[in-house]
Amino acid sequence: MKNILKFLSVITLIPTTSLLVISCTSQTKETTKKTENPTQTLSPDKQTINKIKNILDQQSEAFGSFHTFQDVVDQIKVYAKNEGIKELDKLELLDKKLANKTLTLGNNKNNLKLKYFDIEIPFVLKNVLENEVKTKYSSTNPNEIIQLGYKKNDNYIQLNIENKTITKVPVTLPLKINSFYEAFDGLKSKIVTNLDKWDTSNVKILTNAFNNAKNFNTNISNWNTSKVTDMSGVFFDAEKFDQPIGKWNTSKVTDMSAMFFGAKNFNQDLNNWDVKNVKNMAQMFWDATKFNGKITNWDVSNVVSTNNMFADAESFNQDISNWNTSNVISMDGMFAxxxxxxxxLRKWNVKKVVKAQGFRIENKNNLDDDKIPPFKNEVKEYIDD
Known part of the structure; x- marks a missing residue:
């Protein structure tokens, strides 16, 4: 009898256990299904949206006719990143077909529609000028720029700074600017706050950027110069400048003429500069009276002119005896x-040199005939004139 009851008890338990197993399995599948197919859409908080709207308001007059709709979005993203806004890949034009459309001249003529995640944000540009963006200054400090001005000049977009006493600039350099031609010409300030923070990775032209900026000595050693092709006259007569720019990327530069002409205090190690593409070094260190920086490792094999390169560089005495000067044509006044x-310099290859007038003028005692390059007789004849 006991065995029969035991058997019936087991049979009675089986259906209950099975139901429990089935129920648990069903719940697990439902939970997994919900996890795999979330119904909630991520959306930014109100504070983030307000930050973006504030940026748009500040930049409503910061674009010119050379900008496209996409240029505007790309620039706004930079400012948004500076404000700590995340997931900027979600900030885009509502209608991507308008990406390459250029801005229309005039007031309130450009109505851009942006979206951040699923939220639409309108952006009406106030005043779009032809090929120009106006500089704006702080209302409390006339020497502080709060909006950088720039303009189209031939094939370049050129930074345009007219105030020669500025002491502060915005942290962000507009993406469109690719030329600093004479940007700080005649600048009177020693330090320009935030200049060191600029992302200069789009800049191609530095010609005469700090020409005659006699007091300038801001540390711009971290500038990204990887796209720069012309550095001629960058520090022309920048008498006080002496910053460690030895890490600048000069691999694409073709012209360094007069780069440190009259930069009387400059004396930095430039040995690691890649100058293999430079063709013009004329007047590069002329009257750079303190310069004695190491430049031994320079590959000058493509240089054509070294006219007056070290003229009046009265401190210079680095070993450049192994330079490859095989393509140099003119050496007028090089060590005057x-x-x-x-x-x-006896090992120099000067077979292509046709001019070396005044090569060692007023310097014959240090560069006697046993030290000068093996010039052709018709060239050597004028090295002291």
Missing amino acids: RAKSFTWS
Whole structure:
């Protein structure tokens, strides 16, 4: 009898256990299904949206006729990143077909519709000028720029700074600017706050950027110069400038003429500069009276002109005896009055040199006939004139 009851008890338990197993399995599948197919859509908080709207308001007059709709979005993203806004890939034009449309001249003529995640944000540009963006200054400090001005000049978009006493600029350099031609010409300030923070990775032209900026000595050693092709006259007569720019990327530069002409205090190690593409070094260190930076490793094999390169560089005495000068054509005044230079240049290849007038003028004692390059007789005849 006991065995029969035991058997019936087991049979009675089986259906209950099975139901429990089936129920648990069903719940697990439902939970997994919900996890795999979330119904909620991520959306930014109100504070983030207000930050974006504030940026748009501040930049409503910061674009010119050379900008496209996509240019505007790309620039706004930079400012948004500076404000700590995340997931900027979600900030885009509502209608992507308008990406390449250029801005229309005039007031309130450009109505852009942006979206951030699923939220639409209108952006009406106030005043779009032809090929220009106006500089704006702080209402409390006339020497502080709050909006950088720039303009189209031939094939470049050029930074345009007219105030020569500025002491502060915005942290962000507009993406469209690719030329600093004479941007800080005649600048009177020693330090320009935030200049060191600029992302200059789009800049191609530095010609005469700090020409005659006699007091300028802001540390711009971290500038990204990887796209720069012209550095001629960058620090022309920038008498006080002496910052460690030895890490600048100069691999694409073709012209360094007069780069440190009259930069009387400059004396930095430039040995790691990649100058293999430079063709013009004429007047590069002319009257850079303190310069004695190491440049031994330079590959000058493509240089054509070294006219007055070290003229009046009265402190210079680095070993450049192994330079490859095989393509140099003109060496006029190269070491004129460079009274400290004593290295022998007998190993230089000067077969292509046709001019070397005044090569060692007022410097014959240091560069005697045993030290000068093996010039052709018709060239050597004028090296002291």
